[in-house]
Amino acid sequence: MKPAPGNQALDLGMVGNGGFAALIDAHARVVWGCVPAFDGDPAFCALLQPTAHPGGDFAIELEDLASAEQHYLPNTAVLRTILRDRHGAAVEVTDFAPRWRQYDRFYRPVMLARHLRPLAGSPRIRVRLRPLGDYGALQPETTWGSNHIRYLVPGFTLRLTTDAPVRLVREQRPFVLERDLHLVLGPDETLTQPVADFVHGAQQRTVGYWRDWVRSLSIPLDWQEAVIRSAITLKLCQYEETGAVVAAMTTSIPEAAHSERNWDYRYCWLRDAAFVVRALNRLGATRTMESYLGYVFNIASTEDVELQPLYGIGFEAELAEDEVDSLAGYRGMGPVRRGNLAWLQKQHDVYGSVVLASTQLFFDLRLEHPGDAAMFERLEPLGERAFALHDQPDAGLWEFRGRAEVHTYSSVMCWAACDRLARIAVHLRLPGRVRYWRERADVIHARIIKEGFDAGLGHFVDTFGGERLDASLLLLADFGFIKADDPRFVGTVEAIGRDLKRGHGLFRYIAPDDFGVPETSFTICTFWYIDALAAIGRIDEARELFEAVLQRRNPLGLLSEDLAFEDGEAWGNFPQTYSHVGLIIAAMRLSRSWQEAT
Structure with missing residues (x-):
C-alpha cells in the first residue's frame, strides 16, 4: 500500500x-x-x-x-x-x-x-x-x-x-x-x-x-515571548512521574534529507541535565528543576557507578535499537529506529554532567530537599570515575559510533566533576575533601591545557593531540574551566567562527564521521556560539545572530534539532529540548536588565 x-x-x-x-x-x-x-x-x-x-x-x-x-x-x-x-x-x-x-x-x-x-x-x-x-x-x-x-x-x-x-x-x-x-x-x-x-x-x-x-517564572526583559514558549516546551518534555526530560518527542526525523542520521530521542540523556537544570534555575522553575534533579540523582546514587549516557524515562537501562519496517519515515526518509544504541557507549562527560546537575541541590535554598553530607558521599564515586577516565578514549558527546579518542570536552567535564565536588565540600565545610578534590581537578586541568590546547594553532582542539575544531569547545569558559578573556579561549571562539560557522548557523564539526560529512547546523551549537560571543565582548554581533536564529523558529515558536544553512528548514527530532535550553540561556545573557526599562 x-x-x-x-x-x-x-x-x-x-x-x-x-x-x-x-x-x-x-x-x-x-x-x-x-x-x-x-x-x-x-x-x-x-x-x-x-x-x-x-x-x-x-x-x-x-x-x-x-x-x-x-x-x-x-x-x-x-x-x-x-x-x-x-x-x-x-x-x-x-x-x-x-x-x-x-x-x-x-x-x-x-x-x-x-x-x-x-x-x-x-x-x-x-x-x-x-x-x-x-x-x-x-x-x-x-x-x-x-x-x-x-x-x-x-x-x-x-x-x-x-x-x-x-x-x-x-x-x-x-x-x-x-x-x-x-x-x-x-x-x-x-x-x-x-x-x-x-x-x-x-x-x-x-x-x-x-x-x-x-507568572512564577523569572524571565528576561527582551524576547519574553520566545523565552516563555521555550520554557513551556521544556515543561511539556518532562515526564512528571519520574522527572525525566526527553531529548525530543519524536524518533527518526533525519538530521538532513536522506542522510540516514535517524535516531530515537524519546529518552533522557544525562548530559542534558546540566543544561536543562541551568536553564530552569535561571527561570526560577524550581519544581520542574527539582523533579529532574531527583531523576538524575536517583540514577547517580545507585551502587553501580558506571553511568550510561542515557536512560529510559522510567529509569530503564537497556534501550535496544532496531529498525521499524511498518513506517516509511519522515517524508519517506527511513530508516525509522526504535531504541538507541548509544546506551552501550562510553561517554565520559556523563560523570561531569551528573555532578554539575546535582551541584544545584547543595546551593539553591529554594529547594525542598537540599543536599547534605550523605548526598555528597553518594556523588564522590562519580568523581573517582571521572578522575580515572579523564584521559581515556570515549565516543564523545557527539556519540561517534566508529571511533574512540580522548575528547577534550569529555576531559573538561571530568574536570568539572572534581571541581564541583571541591566546591560542594567547601560549602559543607569538609576541608579534607576540599583538598582531595581540588588536587584532582588541578591534575586534570593541567593535562587538558597540555594535550587539548595547540599553541601553534592558537586554540583548543577536539581531541588530545588533535588539530580539529569542535563546537563543544565554546563551553570551556561557561563551565569555569578558563576565563572568557583568556586569549586561548578568545582564539578558540574566533577559530570556530571562522571554520564552523556558515551564515546564521554552526556545524558541530566538519570532519567526516560514521555517516559522511555533516550537512546541517546543530541549533544548540549556534546558541553556544552566541553565548561565547557575548562572553568575549562581541555583544552586538551576538544579538544580531540571536535575532536571526529566532526568525528560524517554526510559526509557533518551536525548534527542532537542526536547521538547514541555505533556507533555515527544520530537520532533526522535534521539539528539541537542547535547542530551547540554548535559546533561554542566550536570551538571559543578552537581554537588557529590567532596571534599564524601568
Whole structure:
C-alpha cells in the first residue's frame, strides 16, 4: 500500500500535560502521539508515514479548505487552529491536554481534548480518528456505544467520548458543523459529567494552570515571548512521574534529507541535565528543576557507578535499537529506529554532567530537599570515575559510533566533576575533601591545557593531540574551566567562527564521521556560539545572530534539532529540548536588565 501523505514540514505545535503529548500540524491534524507515555507505541504515527494501513492520525478536515491559521493561547500549552473554506465558512479547533492541581496532586491523564466551534457560514467537516498499533503495523479493533468509540490499541485502550454524531465519526462521513462539538480521547473510563461541561471546565482550569506557572517564572526583559514558549516546551518534555526530560518527542526525523542520521530521542540523556537544570534555575522553575534533579540523582546514587549516557524515562537501562519496517519515515526518509544504541557507549562527560546537575541541590535554598553530607558521599564515586577516565578514549558527546579518542570536552567535564565536588565540600565545610578534590581537578586541568590546547594553532582542539575544531569547545569558559578573556579561549571562539560557522548557523564539526560529512547546523551549537560571543565582548554581533536564529523558529515558536544553512528548514527530532535550553540561556545573557526599562 502506498504510504499516506505525511506532514511536509515541521510546522507543528505540541500540546501535553507531563504524562502525554501530541504533535498537531497546521491543519489541526494530530500526526504524532505515543501511548501511554512519551516512549510508548505511537498510536498517532502519520508523521512517519505508516505503510501497512492508512491513518495514524486524528484529523478535523474542512471541505474546500482554503486557508488555516494557528496560535497558542498566550502563556499556555493550549493550541487554537482556525480553518477557512473557499465559501467563507470557518471552524475553530481548540486542542489541549488537561492539566491542573487537585487533591494535592496534578491531574494529567493520557488525554487529548478537542473543542470544535463554527465561526462563520456552514462549515462541512469530517472527523478522522485512525489510531494504529505496533508502530503502524496494526489496525486496532473498535467497539462503540451511543456516545463513545473504543480503540483497542495493544497495551492501552483509547476511548473517544463525544457529543458529535458517533456514527458519522466512526464511518468518517462529512457533516455540517452547526453547533459546538467536543471530543475527549483518553483512557477507557466513563466521563461523570456531560462532555461539553467537562471540556469547558477542563480548558478553563488548564489555561489557569499554565498562566499561573508562567507568572512564577523569572524571565528576561527582551524576547519574553520566545523565552516563555521555550520554557513551556521544556515543561511539556518532562515526564512528571519520574522527572525525566526527553531529548525530543519524536524518533527518526533525519538530521538532513536522506542522510540516514535517524535516531530515537524519546529518552533522557544525562548530559542534558546540566543544561536543562541551568536553564530552569535561571527561570526560577524550581519544581520542574527539582523533579529532574531527583531523576538524575536517583540514577547517580545507585551502587553501580558506571553511568550510561542515557536512560529510559522510567529509569530503564537497556534501550535496544532496531529498525521499524511498518513506517516509511519522515517524508519517506527511513530508516525509522526504535531504541538507541548509544546506551552501550562510553561517554565520559556523563560523570561531569551528573555532578554539575546535582551541584544545584547543595546551593539553591529554594529547594525542598537540599543536599547534605550523605548526598555528597553518594556523588564522590562519580568523581573517582571521572578522575580515572579523564584521559581515556570515549565516543564523545557527539556519540561517534566508529571511533574512540580522548575528547577534550569529555576531559573538561571530568574536570568539572572534581571541581564541583571541591566546591560542594567547601560549602559543607569538609576541608579534607576540599583538598582531595581540588588536587584532582588541578591534575586534570593541567593535562587538558597540555594535550587539548595547540599553541601553534592558537586554540583548543577536539581531541588530545588533535588539530580539529569542535563546537563543544565554546563551553570551556561557561563551565569555569578558563576565563572568557583568556586569549586561548578568545582564539578558540574566533577559530570556530571562522571554520564552523556558515551564515546564521554552526556545524558541530566538519570532519567526516560514521555517516559522511555533516550537512546541517546543530541549533544548540549556534546558541553556544552566541553565548561565547557575548562572553568575549562581541555583544552586538551576538544579538544580531540571536535575532536571526529566532526568525528560524517554526510559526509557533518551536525548534527542532537542526536547521538547514541555505533556507533555515527544520530537520532533526522535534521539539528539541537542547535547542530551547540554548535559546533561554542566550536570551538571559543578552537581554537588557529590567532596571534599564524601568
